[in-house]
Amino acid sequence: MTLIIISIIATVVWCYVLWGKAYFIENSRNKLRAKPLTTEQLLVLSRTMPLYSRLPKSLQVQLCGHIQVFLAEKQFSAGGELTINDNMRLLIAANACLLLLNRHSNYFTNVKSIVLYPSAYRAKQTSHQHGTVAQVDQIRLGESWPWGTIVLSWSDSLQGSANEEDGHNVILHEFAHQLDQQNGGATGTPKLSDKNSYKHWHGIFSEEYNTLRKKVCAQKRSVIDAYGATNEAEFFAVVTETFFERPLELRQQHPALYETLYQYYQVDPVSWFE
Numbered sequence: 509m510t511l512i513i514i515s516i517i518a519t520v521v522w523c524y525v526l527w528g529k530a531y532f533i534e535n536s537r538n539k540l541r542a543k544p545l546t547t548e549q550l551l552v553l554s555r556t557m558p559l560y561s562r563l564p565k566s567l568q569v570q571l572c573g574h575i576q577v578f579l580a581e582k583q584f585s586a587g588g589e590l591t592i593n594d595n596m597r598l599l600i601a602a603n604a605c606l607l608l609l610n611r612h613s614n615y616f617t618n619v620k621s622i623v624l625y626p627s628a629y630r631a632k633q634t635s636h637q638h639g640t641v642a643q644v645d646q647i648r649l650g651e652s653w654p655w656g657t658i659v660l661s662w663s664d665s666l667q668g669s670a671n672e673e674d675g676h677n678v679i680l681h682e683f684a685h686q687l688d689q690q691n692g693g694a695t696g697t698p699k700l701s702d703k704n705s706y707k708h709w710h711g712i713f714s715e716e717y718n719t720l721r722k723k724v725c726a727q728k729r730s731v732i733d734a735y736g737a738t739n740e741a742e743f744f745a746v747v748t749e750t751f752f753e754r755p756l757e758l759r760q761q762h763p764a765l766y767e768t769l770y771q772y773y774q775v776d777p778v779s780w781f782e
């Protein structure tokens with residue numbers, strides 16, 4: 509009997525601690541979101557992120573609030589010889605937070621730090637071929653690790669943000685992987701609201717992924733970059749870039765895929781480009 513009472517009290521205290529922590533986090537995020545960006549920060553966004561200028565005013569305000577939270581909660585560090593400045597942090601935060609608009613957000617909860625390299629960098633990749641395992645050098649623009657770190661090439665991040673119509677944005681790509689990895693592995697399916705949404709998602713995404721693979725094999729062109737045919741996780745990251753940067757063509761050529769991404773991201777980039 510005593511043990512039962514102790515365990516009930518412990519559970520109540522634990523719930524109270526969790527609730528208190530969540531309340532504290534939300535309260536401090538509300539304060540950060542209410543803080544406007546400076547005129548200089550807004551100028552940097554308008555110079556280096558044309559997508560920001562395309563957003564309706566209400567989404568610009570929302571994005572600025574998310575940027576403040578992101579900048580307060582995430583650590584940045586340099587890989588290689590790069591001096592990170594506030595404008596770099598701002599640009600990464602702004603592009604990443606595009607994925608959070610109009611949705612309940614936990615601000616990429618697993619991401620603790622963002623490592624910036626000056627440009628594309630070398631990384632070791634384990635290769636399995638013909639029964640042998642080898643370490644090979646690979647040139648990378650970015651990486652997303654499920655428990656803590658995003659790695660980005662700064663020059664490619666800047667270029668991806670500066671051209672908002674080419675369907676290439678490594679920041680959107682790597683942070684889309686984070687949304688996918690929230691449950692642990694990268695499967696190409698982020699957290700959805702209910703069973704039916706998963707069923708609908710798998711139906712559309714499997715079909716579109718297989719179509720892209722066939723097109724790539726037949727060397728046919730697609731609005732979706734061929735890298736998306738690598739696996740389902742890359743497909744989701746690549747179509748996220750296409751959704752935000754080539755929405756008109758994506759909706760015209762893949763209406764069901766566009767609609768599914770629209771339902772997930774809760775924004776309609778077509779209206780930003782029309």
Ligand SMILES: [Zn+2]
Nearest residue numbers: 681685742745
């Ligand atoms: Zn990727």
